[in-house]
Amino acid sequence: QVQLVESGGGLVEPGGSLRLSCAASGFTFSDYYMGWIRQAPGKGLEWVSYISTSATIIYYADSVKGRFTISRDNAKNSLYLQMNSLRAEDTAVYYCARERVSSFDPWGQGTLVTVSS
Amino acid sequence: QSALTQPASVSGSPGQSITISCTGTSSDVGGYNYVSWYQQHPGKVPKLMIFEVSNRPSGVSNRFSGSKSGNTASLTISGLQAEDEADYYCSSYTSSRTLVFGGGTKLTVL
Numbered sequence: 001q002v003q004l005v006e007s008g009g010g011l012v013e014p015g016g017s018l019r020l021s022c023a024a025s026g027f028t029f030s031d032y033y034m035g036w037i038r039q040a041p042g043k044g045l046e047w048v049s050y051i052s053t054s055a056t057i058i059y060y061a062d063s064v065k066g067r068f069t070i071s072r073d074n075a076k077n078s079l080y081l082q083m084n085s086l087r088a089e090d091t092a093v094y095y096c097a098r099e100r101v102s103s104f105d106p107w108g109q110g111t112l113v114t115v116s117s
Numbered sequence: 118q119s120a121l122t123q124p125a126s127v128s129g130s131p132g133q134s135i136t137i138s139c140t141g142t143s144s145d146v147g148g149y150n151y152v153s154w155y156q157q158h159p160g161k162v163p164k165l166m167i168f169e170v171s172n173r174p175s176g177v178s179n180r181f182s183g184s185k186s187g188n189t190a191s192l193t194i195s196g197l198q199a200e201d202e203a204d205y206y207c208s209s210y211t212s213s214r215t216l217v218f219g220g221g222t223k224l225t226v227l
Contacts, residue, residue: 034120035216037163044120045155045206054227057216062118095162102210103153105165105174 002026002106004096009111011059016086016115022079022096022108030074033099034056037107038079046092049081050099064090086115119221121146122206128225134195137208137222140188145217147188151210154183154192158203166205167192194224203225 013107018066022034035050035096049070056074058070069082093112122140129135139154140144146152152169165174167183170190180195190209194201207219 027181037218044204045157045208045218047208047216047218050216059213061215062213101169102149102151103165103168103208104155104163106166107162109162 002098004098004106004108006094006096006108006111009094009113011114011116012086013117014087017082017084018086018113020081020082020083020094020096020111021091022078024077024098027098029072029077032095034072034079035097035099035104036070036079037095037097037104038090038113039095040089041111043092048094051079086113088115091115099117101109118211118213118217121209121217123205123207123219125220126223126225128227129194129197130227131199134193135197135224136194137192137205137207137224139190139192139209139219141190141209141217142170142188144212145188145209146190148212149153149210150185151209152183152185154181154189154190155206155208156203157206158187163206164192165203166188170200197226 005023013026034049051070071080093110095107095110097107152170155163158161170185171183
């Protein structure tokens, strides 16, 4: 079955960096756009970024543009999110998800990123 | 990238129908048929319920339906059941080629 498993979350100080990974299985990863969505504690969903099948099309939310970088390795069936210059407001559960016709299905279980000193 | 506008909460009794609205602009909801709806139970992962305004993924109950008029999309749940109690989020593609979510609506089944 289709499965997405995120990893790489944790506690990081403001200004620090973190790299999230998402391992995909159960489908042809290279055929799908992929995305990252986050959810701050007790808050709603916020779209972060998406990437096309060959990584030629990439878009970011204004809130992370210039600080976050999405990438993928189709040979490894993996999606990544490099997060630099982290701020307290980046604290959230980060979900990776398979994208199709601008909707996300399914979602991974999420990985928690906490930015705090 | 302003969030789409949803009511903070809606409620209904078992068996009734409820509708959740999602209001955007002509640059997102009104301009594209790429509106999606997600259900999220407390502590759980969001689940896609509707895509492309009115399409249901395989396995989603036909009690869930979606529609759009102008800049406002709607999710209707008919025959309300206790397990429908959850948070619901809409999302839309935008003219900037980005995506935007609504603020979320808490559905309470009385």
